[in-house]
Amino acid sequence: xxxxxxxxxxxxxxxxxxxxxxxxxxxxxxxxxxxxxxxxxxxxxxxxxxxxxxxxxxxxxxxxxxxxxxxxxxxxxxxxxxxxxxxxxxxxxxxxxxxxxxxxxxxxxxxxxxxxxxxxxxxxxxxxxxxxxxxxxxxxxxxxxxxxxxxxxxxxxxxxxxxxxxxxxxxxxxxxxxxxxxxxxxxxxxxxxxxxxxxxxxxxxxxxxxxxxxxxxxxxxxxxxxxxxxxxxxxxxxxxxxxxxxxxxxxxxxxxxxxxxxxxxxxxxxxxxxxxxxxxxxxxxxxxxxxxxxxxxxxxxxxxxxxxxxxxxxxxxxxxxxxxxxxxxxxxxxxxxxxxxxxxxxxxxxxxxxxxxxxxxxxxxxxxxxxxxxxxxxxxxxxxxxxxxxxxxxxxxxxxxxxxxxxxxxxxxxxxxxxxxxxxxxxxxxxxxxxxxxxxxxxxxxxxxxxxxxxxxxxxxxxxxxxxxxxxxxxxxxxxxxxxxxxxxxxxxxxxxxxxxxxxxxxxxxxxxxxxxxxxxxxxxxxxxxxxxxxxxxxxxxxxxxxxxxxxxxxxxxxxxxxxxxxxxxxxxxxxxxxxxxxxxxxxxxxxxxxxxxxxxxxxxxxxxxxxxxxxxxxxxxxxxxxxxxxxxxxxxxxxxxxxxxxxxxxxxxxxxxxxxxxxxxxxxxxxxxxxxxxxxxxxxxxxxxxxxxxxxxxxx
Numbered sequence: 016x017x018x019x020x021x022x023x024x025x026x027x028x029x030x031x032x033x034x035x036x037x038x039x040x041x042x043x044x045x046x047x048x049x050x051x052x053x054x055x056x057x058x059x060x061x062x063x064x065x066x067x068x069x070x071x072x073x074x075x076x077x078x079x080x081x082x083x084x085x086x087x088x089x090x091x092x093x094x095x096x097x098x099x100x101x102x103x104x105x106x107x108x109x110x111x112x113x114x115x116x117x118x119x120x121x122x123x124x125x126x127x128x129x130x131x132x133x134x135x136x137x138x139x140x141x142x143x144x145x146x147x148x149x150x151x152x153x154x155x156x157x158x159x160x161x162x163x164x165x166x167x168x169x170x171x172x173x174x175x176x177x178x179x180x181x182x183x184x185x186x187x188x189x190x191x192x193x194x195x196x197x198x199x200x201x202x203x204x205x206x207x208x209x210x211x212x213x214x215x216x217x218x219x220x221x222x223x224x225x226x227x228x229x230x231x232x233x234x235x236x237x238x239x240x241x242x243x244x245x246x247x248x249x250x251x252x253x254x255x256x257x258x259x260x261x262x263x264x265x266x267x268x269x270x271x272x273x274x275x276x277x278x279x280x281x282x283x284x285x286x287x288x289x290x291x292x293x294x295x296x297x298x299x300x301x302x303x304x305x306x307x308x309x310x311x312x313x314x315x316x317x318x319x320x321x322x323x324x325x326x327x328x329x330x331x332x333x334x335x336x337x338x339x340x341x342x343x344x345x346x347x348x349x350x351x352x353x354x355x356x357x358x359x360x361x362x363x364x365x366x367x368x369x370x371x372x373x374x375x376x377x378x379x380x381x382x383x384x385x386x387x388x389x390x391x392x393x394x395x396x397x398x399x400x401x402x403x404x405x406x407x408x409x410x411x412x413x414x415x416x417x418x419x420x421x422x423x424x425x426x427x428x429x430x431x432x433x434x435x436x437x438x439x440x441x442x443x444x445x446x447x448x449x450x451x452x453x454x455x456x457x458x459x460x461x462x463x464x465x466x467x468x469x470x471x472x473x474x475x476x477x478x479x480x481x482x483x484x485x486x487x488x489x490x491x492x493x494x495x496x497x498x499x500x501x502x503x504x505x506x507x508x509x510x511x512x513x514x515x516x517x518x519x520x521x522x523x524x525x526x527x528x529x530x531x532x533x534x535x536x537x538x539x540x541x542x543x544x545x546x547x548x549x550x551x552x553x554x555x556x557x558x559x560x561x562x563x564x565x566x567x568x569x570x571x572x573x574x575x576x577x578x579x580x581x582x583x584x585x586x587x588x589x590x591x592x593x594x595x596x597x598x599x600x601x602x603x604x605x606x607x608x609x610x611x612x613x614x615x616x617x618x619x620x621x622x623x624x625x626x627x628x629x630x631x632x633x634x635x636x637x638x639x640x641x642x643x644x645x646x647x648x649x650x651x652x653x654x655x656x657x658x659x660x661x662x663x664x665x666x667x668x669x670x671x672x673x674x675x676x677x678x679x680x681x682x683x684x685x686x687x688x689x690x691x692x693x694x695x696x697x698x699x700x701x702x703x704x705x706x707x708x709x710x711x712x713x714x715x716x
Contacts, residue, residue, distance in 0.1 A: 025369055025401070027094045027161050029133045029298030030337075034346045034374035034394040035095060036130045036137060042082065042097065046125045048141060049081075051116045053109060054102035055410040057089040059116065059168055059181065062101070063125065085399070086159050086168055088181050092409075093166035095137055095159050096398035103544040115179040116170060119155050126154065133220070133298030135161045136203065142173075160203065167194060175200045208295045210234050217297040220338035225327035231295040232286075232319060232327075287318045292334065299334075302371060307333045309379035337375060346374045348391040350401070355385070369401050414548045415539050421560050422536045429529040436525060440518045446511035451476070452489045453504035460497035467491050527689035530637075531558065531613070534693065537637035537667045538612040547611065550594050554613055558691060596623075599661070599713060601643070601654040608642040609661050616640040616693030626682040629655065631662045634675040634702060638666025640693065642681070657713055659703050664710035676705045 043063055050062035061084040085098045109117070123141040130137055142154035154173040160166055168181040177200050184194040192201050207214040211234060218227055288311075292304035305315035310333040311326070319326070340346060351371040370386065371377060374394045380386050391397040455472045456463065463470055469491055473484035491500050535555055542548040555561055596619050597609035608623055610616035620630060620640045629643035629650050641662045643650050655678060663674035677700040687694040 028300035088166035449508040456501040463497040531691035606644040613693040633666035636667040659705035660710040663705040
């Protein structure tokens with residue numbers, strides 16, 4: 016079976032934007048823009064309240080709803096889509112562009128959504144009445160350009176004057192398109208193709224003809240020696256490789272799919288058909304071009320020189336068919352994923368990686384091994400699921416990375432110190448030997464001459480039943496007599512005795528510090544918002560691992576100490592610097608408390624839990640403390656299983672399929688000597704195995 020190309024087709028193209036615009040018109044027209052935030056450096060999010068819509072032509076009515084519109088100009092992840100939850104804010108202070116958007120757009124209603132034909136550009140027209148009595152409206156254009164590293168978000172007034180932009184583009188960067196406040200907005204340059212050294216407008220995919228495609232192929236810059244008339248390379252099931260194509264003179268009258276099914280390959284020559292389409296058709300991405308070629312010849316990578324007219328007829332028909340979705344709006348969003356299964360070939364152990372998506376059926380991937388094609392409810396849901404989290408993860412990783420580096424350095428120091436302390440402890444075990452040697456020197460001092468390097472002496476303090484005394488060899492410093500050497504050995508003995516007293520305590524302290532560092536590393540790993548990262552940073556700084564002016568963001572910390580919606584959680588004790596723990600309810604109605612960092616672990620275990628509450632923790636790895644509030648009831652095994660899945664999910668073992676989780680009563684948990692906040696030891700535990708992914712359902716509920 017033909018292998019798919021390894022490159023990813025996870026980019027937003029003109030066809031995807033057309034599908035987005037259609038969905039937005041159905042959901043956002045008339046919506047009021049209430050809130051504007053900046054989730055990441057490259058993104059803007061608008062909270063839009065869409066009023067209730069009456070039923071039309073038998074369709075169900077829609078109640079009013081708040082929706083978040085996410086706009087990103089990320090160099091690699093540029094996109095625009097609705098998202099089902101409020102994006103986390105990376106930036107603590109709103110930058111000037113966000114303040115500008117708030118000034119002009121908050122309170123405005125979305126009047127129209129426009130996509131320039133076959134362009135990767137979306138315009139949101141929003142406005143409001145100039146006064147309650149006036150019918151005149153003030154309008155603004157929020158323009159989203161999704162063009163890779165050149166992506167941008169631009170605010171213009173109704174006359175097209177630029178008021179501000181996410182990225183400033185001066186004349187020193189782009190002389191053709193200067194994007195600076197105060198000048199007129201210039202749209203991206205028109206899509207062009209090179210023909211005989213001249214720049215011409217690209218062909219309209221909805222009106223392209225076979226003749227135009229054939230002429231485009233003729234005009235391609237191909238070496239004359241490689242041009243072979245009337246042949247196309249295509250790998251078709253059931254047809255022998257290299258067989259020359261035999262055309263029926265009536266083939267052009269058949270349905271294009273029949274024509275495509277009859278194609279057979281001959282010579283692999285450049286250019287490829289999909290490259291031809293991508294270069295000459297407006298808004299035709301490589302993925303769309305490959306899809307049209309596949310539907311024509313059943314090989315997305317087919318190559319052509321000067322093909323027979325039947326090929327062009329079939330190809331032009333399939334291009335027009337796909338392009339017609341632009342007007343028919345019969346979208347069918349699909350996501351293609353690579354499935355790498357575990358050793359047992361089960362779905363539960365499979366690793367899934369997105370490969371491609373489109374707002375139409377991707378037939379080119381349907382029969383390929385190790386790939387699966389999923390229908391998605393909408394293109395917005397698709398982008399939200401597979402793009403938004405990727406960008407937020409990147410932004411969070413920028414915050415996590417310096418903390419992780421500091422903690423990894425500290426962990427290495429602790430490990431080196433542990434090795435040195437173990438060596439010192441082993442050496443200190445020799446203290447008794449030095450004392451014995453010193454006492455033997457004093458007992459035999461009359462037999463020892465100064466200047467000797469060693470002496471063999473009978474150990475008068477030890478003998479067997481036959482009065483045989485073992486011989487002990489004592490090294491000597493020739494500069495000293497027997498008494499002087501004895502004093503030197505006594506000094507070594509006392510030094511090692513002191514070490515033997517101190518080293519175990521130092522080892523215990525180092526073990527506690529290493530456990531604290533490991534827990535902080537896990538806290539960094541599990542931090543899911545900038546506020547949570549800031550809380551971990553505060554703990555790292557409190558532990559003395561951050562020195563100098565590594566200042567904390569006080570506003571982020573202040574926000575983190577509040578509950579949902581920015582208000583302090585009612586009835587919940589807020590630990591200093593730790594934020595509010597996670598509060599959930601099990602399927603049996605028991606309250607579950609989850610500490611997501613060291614301070615929260617301290618809070619839930621020693622401040623909010625009572626002696627008969629159940630305490631859970633992933634065995635042998637750093638992670639969250641989970642408390643099940645008993646409230647005088649017997650805790651069922653189903654609730655313990657749910658709590659265990661939370662302990663596994665919020666632990667260093669999150670990526671495992673099965674995690675051992677210990678549970679015991681809170682009364683059997685106590686602080687680790689010398690450990691930081693949340694560092695404990697416990698006893699009388701039992702163990703249950705949990706699947707981390709099962710916690711996701713509980714968290715969503």
